[in-house]
Amino acid sequence: MAKIVILGAGISGHVAATHLRxxxxxxxxxxxVSPNSNYQWIPxxxxxxxxxxxxxxxxxxxxxxxxxxxxEFKQSKAISFFPEGDKNENKPYVxxxxxxxxxxxxxxxxxxxYLINATGPKLxxxxxxxxxxxxxxxxxxxxxxxxxxxxEGLKALIEEMKxxxxxKILIGTGHAKSTCQGAAFEYILNVEQELCRHNVRDMAExxxxxxxxxLGDFGMDGxxxxxxxxxxxxSEMVEMIFEDRDIKWIIGAGxxxxxxxxxxxxxxxGDYKTESYDFAMLIPAFSGHGFKAYDKNENDITEKLFKGxxxxxxxxxxxxxxxxxxxDWPETYQNPTYKNIFAPGIAFAPPHAISKPRKSRNGxxxxxxxxxxxxxxxxxxxxxxxxIIDTIKNGKESLHHKGxxxxxxxxxxxxAGYGLTKGSGVSITTFPIVPDYEKYPKTQGRxxxxxxxxxxxxxxxLKLALHYAFIYKxxxxxxxxxxxx
Amino acid sequence: MTQRISxxxxxxxMNPVIQFxxxxxxxxxxxLIVAGGHGGTRKVN
Ligand SMILES: Cc1cc2nc3c(=O)[nH]c(=O)nc-3n(C[C@H](O)[C@H](O)[C@H](O)COP(=O)(O)OP(=O)(O)OC[C@H]3O[C@@H](n4cnc5c(N)ncnc54)[C@H](O)[C@@H]3O)c2cc1C
Numbered sequence: 001m002a003k004i005v006i007l008g009a010g011i012s013g014h015v016a017a018t019h020l021r022x023x024x025x026x027x028x029x030x031x032x033v034s035p036n037s038n039y040q041w042i043p044x045x046x047x048x049x050x051x052x053x054x055x056x057x058x059x060x061x062x063x064x065x066x067x068x069x070x071x072e073f074k075q076s077k078a079i080s081f082f083p084e085g086d087k088n089e090n091k092p093y094v095x096x097x098x099x100x101x102x103x104x105x106x107x108x109x110x111x112x113x114y115l116i117n118a119t120g121p122k123l124x125x126x127x128x129x130x131x132x133x134x135x136x137x138x139x140x141x142x143x144x145x146x147x148x149x150x151x152e153g154l155k156a157l158i159e160e161m162k163x164x165x166x167x168k169i170l171i172g173t174g175h176a177k178s179t180c181q182g183a184a185f186e187y188i189l190n191v192e193q194e195l196c197r198h199n200v201r202d203m204a205e206x207x208x209x210x211x212x213x214x215l216g217d218f219g220m221d222g223x224x225x226x227x228x229x230x231x232x233x234x235s236e237m238v239e240m241i242f243e244d245r246d247i248k249w250i251i252g253a254g255x256x257x258x259x260x261x262x263x264x265x266x267x268x269x270g271d272y273k274t275e276s277y278d279f280a281m282l283i284p285a286f287s288g289h290g291f292k293a294y295d296k297n298e299n300d301i302t303e304k305l306f307k308g309x310x311x312x313x314x315x316x317x318x319x320x321x322x323x324x325x326x327x328d329w330p331e332t333y334q335n336p337t338y339k340n341i342f343a344p345g346i347a348f349a350p351p352h353a354i355s356k357p358r359k360s361r362n363g364x365x366x367x368x369x370x371x372x373x374x375x376x377x378x379x380x381x382x383x384x385x386x387x388i389i390d391t392i393k394n395g396k397e398s399l400h401h402k403g404x405x406x407x408x409x410x411x412x413x414x415x416a417g418y419g420l421t422k423g424s425g426v427s428i429t430t431f432p433i434v435p436d437y438e439k440y441p442k443t444q445g446r447x448x449x450x451x452x453x454x455x456x457x458x459x460x461x462l463k464l465a466l467h468y469a470f471i472y473k474x475x476x477x478x479x480x481x482x483x484x485x
Numbered sequence: 486m487t488q489r490i491s492x493x494x495x496x497x498x499m500n501p502v503i504q505f506x507x508x509x510x511x512x513x514x515x516x517l518i519v520a521g522g523h524g525g526t527r528k529v530n
Contacts, residue, residue: 246486331525379523408523411515421501427511429518436526450518455490456498458507465512484520 001027002392005094005112007078009034009062011042011374012345012381013118015485018476019385021071028392030070033110035077035099037061039474040144043374044467046186048147049281050194051155052418055144058467060475069476075100076108078119081293081305083338085111092340114388117310117343118381121286124175130258131174131284137261138174138280141187150281154191157279161200167278169195170263172209174282176254179369181210181218184283185238186414191281192245193417193424208242208249209275209282211366213268213358215239215251219368221355221435224444225428226452234428237453241416241426250275252358254366255282270361286346286369304335310343311335314351321356326406326436328352332399333384339397342388344380346372354434375410376433378485379403406434409450413463416455425459428452 004020006013009032020030038059047053066073076098083092091111098106123142125131133140139150161167171188173181188208195201208215216222216234223234242249252268263275263282288308295301305311314330328351335341343349350370358367383401390398409431416424429452435445443451473483490498497503 240489243487244489326526329526331527375519383523402525403523404526406526409518409521411519422499424498427515429515431518452514454507454511456507457501457504458511461504461508462511462515484516 001029002113003029003031003111004114004116004388005031005033005110006116006118007033007094008118008120008345008347009036009039010118010120010345010377012120012347012377013116014039014474015378015381016116016118016344016385017071018069018474019382019481020389021069022481023385023389024392026070029072031072031074031110031112032062032066033074033076033078033094033096034062035075037063037075037100041467041471041474042142043463045141045144045147046183046190046415047418048144049139049141049150049154049187050190050418051151052194055148058471059144060471065476074098074108074110076103078291079107081291082109083293083305083341084296086294086296086298092338113340115341116381116384116388117341117347118345119289120346122289124285124287127285127287128175128255128258128282131255131282136258137278138258138263138282140284141183141281142283153279154194158195158198158200161195161203162198165203165278167204168276169204169206170209170275170277170280170282171206172282173211173368174255174258175285176211176256176266176364176366177369178211178283178285179219179371180283180286181212181368182371182373182412182414184208184210184281185218186416187281188247189241189245189414189416189424190418192247193422197422206247207275207277208247208251209253209255209263209265210249210251211254211368212355213252213367215242215249217355217368219353219355219371220430220433222444223428223430223446223451224448226448227454231448232453234453237426241455252366254360254364258282266360266362266364266366268358268360268366288349304337305341307349309349310341310347311337312343312348314349316349316351319352324352325438326404326432326434329404329406329434331402331404332387333380334387334399342384344384345377348380372405373410373412375485376405376408379408382485404434406432406436408433413459413466415460415463417460419460421457423460424455424457425461425463427454427459427462
């Protein structure tokens with residue numbers, strides 16, 4: 001009998017838990033540890049943040065589903081890792097703390113045979129002075145509560161604009177090393193469309209601010225994509241969309257401080273500037289959760305498990321951009337020291353960025369951290385689950401299932417506006433996610449036919465269809481496993 | 486404001502009939518790329 005503990009019930013933790021439960025017999029225990037009682041489909045937060053979807057539509061409580069499916073659920077948060085146990089406990093365990101109910105504050109040693117760390121990122125708002133969701137007129141859409149607040153702020157501003165106020169709206173990244181530009185890109189296009197819908201577009205100046213050195217970098221070093229029978233750079237595509245919708249842009253900007261209605265930033269040219277706004281949505285830096293790890297004698301071994309995020313089978317040797325290779329990226333997401341620990345989704349430490357690192361003239365790093373979107377998060381979680389299942393069934397380690405981001409495609413359907421007939425979406429696929437400059441030297445590291453972009457109403461329908469399909473899948477409704485990650 | 490998307494292009498982007506077929510086409514194309522598999526990048530001896 002094996003006990004598999006999964007930390008986190010986001011996209012990757014939930015995918016791992018559901019596949020493990022489906023494929024392992026009842027004698028094996030599947031335990032999920034997560035501080036949030038709900039599952040949330042994060043990509044639809046964009047629509048919550050413009051008031052077109054209620055947050056209840058993107059979430060559901062985990063406890064009843066897990067009870068029905070025989071998955072144990074502990075609403076608590078992991079604090080530290082003891083991969084060898086301790087003087088009193090022979091089995092490896094995670095120290096966790098309950099966050100709710102009568103047990104609140106109580107700590108528990110959760111022992112395991114296999115551990116999946118799927119805790120995603122810490123939304124590191126503290127890394128930017130004054131960037132606090134809902135304060136200083138700056139908002140976030142990274143969680144459903146943040147997105148609800150963002151809509152309250154935007155709604156109030158729209159009312160003021162209707163009464164004659166001219167307003168400035170600033171959307172993008174809130175730190176020099178932020179990632180997730182795609183989410184901010186979706187939000188700015190949705191906000192712009194909502195301003196049109198409320199007949200206040202001419203009252204607003206809408207500006208994109210980002211740490212990308214070029215538009216459309218998306219933390220992925222940009223893309224060369226097929227678009228309408230042509231080959232186009234992602235920078236040209238985004239420029240076309242922004243110009244067409246009268247959205248201004250500030251790029252190569254590392255936001256370092258937020259005051260009431262003021263965003264201070266440094267540019268790659270080394271200038272220090274300030275942009276004023278009446279409403280801002282800025283994506284914070286993502287970081288690891290600051291977990292600690294200890295050996296059997298309680299010596300600190302954090303560096304064996306973490307480098308910010310969790311160490312896995314990547315090549316972490318520091319090297320210049322020119323020497324980066326797809327082979328640096330992990331394939332099995334297994335920790336090299338403790339082979340029964342895995343970290344899929346955003347929880348694993350990437351070997352390096354994907355976009356070329358850039359510094360300002362003052363030496364400040366201003367370039368995007370590598371994104372890990374929903375699809376690779378789900379795929380990596382499933383392959384980790386499959387390797388654990390094979391290992392349990394075969395009685396010896398099996399790492400047959402592999403999935404490097406350098407040999408994996410991803411679809412990103414960026415909403416560009418909500419509405420069954422008026423909506424729009426920018427559908428982009430990339431193959432591979434991490435550019436392979438050896439295999440595809442002439443097409444910026446990606447296969448052209450499989451890397452394409454499309455703009456239009458169909459993109460909105462696709463994003464809506466994915467919303468319903470993935471919530472259906474997450475709820476483990478009949479034949480849920482037929483829907484791919 | 487610079488109009489970068491022509492009226493005809495916009496018509497094609499927003500026409501529900503054209504977009505319905507595009508939806509089917511995109512769904513299949515995305516499925517093929519994404520469900521087309523994934524693997525490692527390093528050769529094992
Ligand atoms: C606004 C927004 C829009 C996005 N849109 C898209 C999109 O359109 N398409 C796309 O592919 N991707 C999108 N993404 C990215 C996608 O949401 C992420 O790739 C995905 O959520 C990562 O999954 P994960 O499971 O690794 O992390 P998460 O989803 O962040 O899950 C982490 C889990 O760990 C739990 N946790 C945290 N701390 C602890 C702890 N100490 N102990 C135990 N559990 C803990 C959390 O409660 C959570 O359940 C978007 C992201 C954002 C923010």
